[in-house]
Amino acid sequence: MNIKKILTQLLIILSSCVLGMATHFLFMKNILTGPFSYLFKNPDIVLWLALGVEIVIFYIIISSLLGTRIPRPIYLLSVAIYSGFLGMLLFNRSGIYDNRIDLKIDNIVPHSPYEVFTFIINIFMFVPIGYFFRRKSFVFFVIAAILIALGIESIQLVFKIGVFDINDMILNLSGMLLGYIVGRRRK
Incomplete structure (x- = not known):
């Protein structure tokens, strides 16, 4: 992997983290800890997984816009984070x-x-x-x-x-x- 590809990937990762954290703290955190917090047994875990999903989504969007290929380890990590968040969202609810x-x-x-x-x-x-x-x-x-x-x-x-x-x-x-x-x- 040459320097240009490494720098591009680092820039994409950094941009994704900044955009994901901004979205999370300006929007999602208020939703998940506010009116919908009673739905989850472990809202803190849901919040961390939501942050991961937001970063992954921005990573995929930025990679697609730049036309770069997503490395396999990042793809597999994305699948794991998404699966964890989906599992927590669907099955980590209070029994009401x-x-x-x-x-x-x-x-x-x-x-x-x-x-x-x-x-x-x-x-x-x-x-x-x-x-x-x-x-x-x-x-x-x-x-x-x-x-x-x-x-x-x-x-x-x-x-x-x-x-x-x-x-x-x-x-x-x-x-x-x-x-x-x-x-x-x-x-």
Whole structure:
């Protein structure tokens, strides 16, 4: 690896950290510690993982804009951080839910700040999953995406850490589809 590539990677990493930390402390920290803090058993862990995800997202965006390839160790670290954050977001909740199944498609359009937050999270947190399937056929992707969304909602129902909600599944599938489309266009 020559000096120019090393300096470019260092610049991308530094820029990603600065932008990720700025976004985190100006925006995400207030959301996760404010009105939504009651949702999580360990909000501090969620905050640190959120910071990691924000840095990773900026790293990927800046790398894409500059047309540089993401080194494999950084890619694997990104997958680990994303997986940890997604796991904490989905399964590290307080047990305040009953065994409820909501099959009414009625709550997709958000009306309150909480609904806007969950709408955004339910779509954008699943974009990377669709992106990971970019090299697979569309049929394989659809089957895998449905199984993933169904599995997440089922786990939330069984362990009483969420509600089996068809609206969440539709938004999760939309996010995965968006990631798949972006990945296929980039391929």
